[in-house]
Amino acid sequence: MKRFVIVIAEIFLCFLIQTTIFQWFSLARVAPNLLLILTATAGLTKGRREGLLTGFFCGLLIDLCYGYIVGLYALIFMTIGYLNGFCYRIFVKENMTIPLILVGLSDLVYFFLYYIFEYLLRGKLNIGFYFVHKGLPDLIYTVIISVFLYKLLNIINDKTEKKEEEEGF
Template structure:
């Protein structure tokens, strides 16, 4: 019970920071997706069951905070949590390269899922400008933030400091 409340508190604080503070710091609407990083880290460190739950709750909060089409973030974050969770037993959890590679793949996958869902819902999707103006800068920010966030999730999951 204690860990569930910890995850809920972490996600609520993160959504508040991501929706209120990050737009003030980062320009042109491009900012790191800390929620995505948390979902990926929870999948890699705690497994697919935990990551699907975190992805669902985080996605719902992100959908509520963003005002976009409801359900897009929920579906993409759950899918990413599931895929990241599949690797949980196959990877060395304290590798410094793991969160970087995982967040690169997850950022591209998240963008692809979001754009595909928007396209299926009948929205106009322009891949070229979206890729160069939003996805690649966001990818750079996500890579910068992934190691500190991964360390935090490691500490929450295992209750100790990571070795990297």
């Protein structure tokens, strides 16, 4: 139960920081996607189920606040969390290479799925233009911020696991 409360608090905190503070520090009109980093980290560190559930709640929060179709972002983030959960077995806490690569790949999957649902289905076929002006800056900014957020999320996860072991769960 404590883990669930902590994950919900992480989701709300990342959402608030992403939509308020990081909007002031946007570069090339993009802000880092903290909820994507959180979803990818949950899938990588805790497995497919946790990644799927974290992605669902992250996406649902975005859908309820900004989306005009409820479920689109939830589907995208659930997919990302579930796919990152496949790398759970190769996860090593000390190695930063795999998480950074997975966050970058997750951002590419996010961009591609977002492009399909928001642009391609409306007949806007210039994916190169959208990738260069929206996808690439978002990818770079998100990967840079993920270095710091990933370490913070690992510290929180370690402390949570240590408390669960002490309490006998």
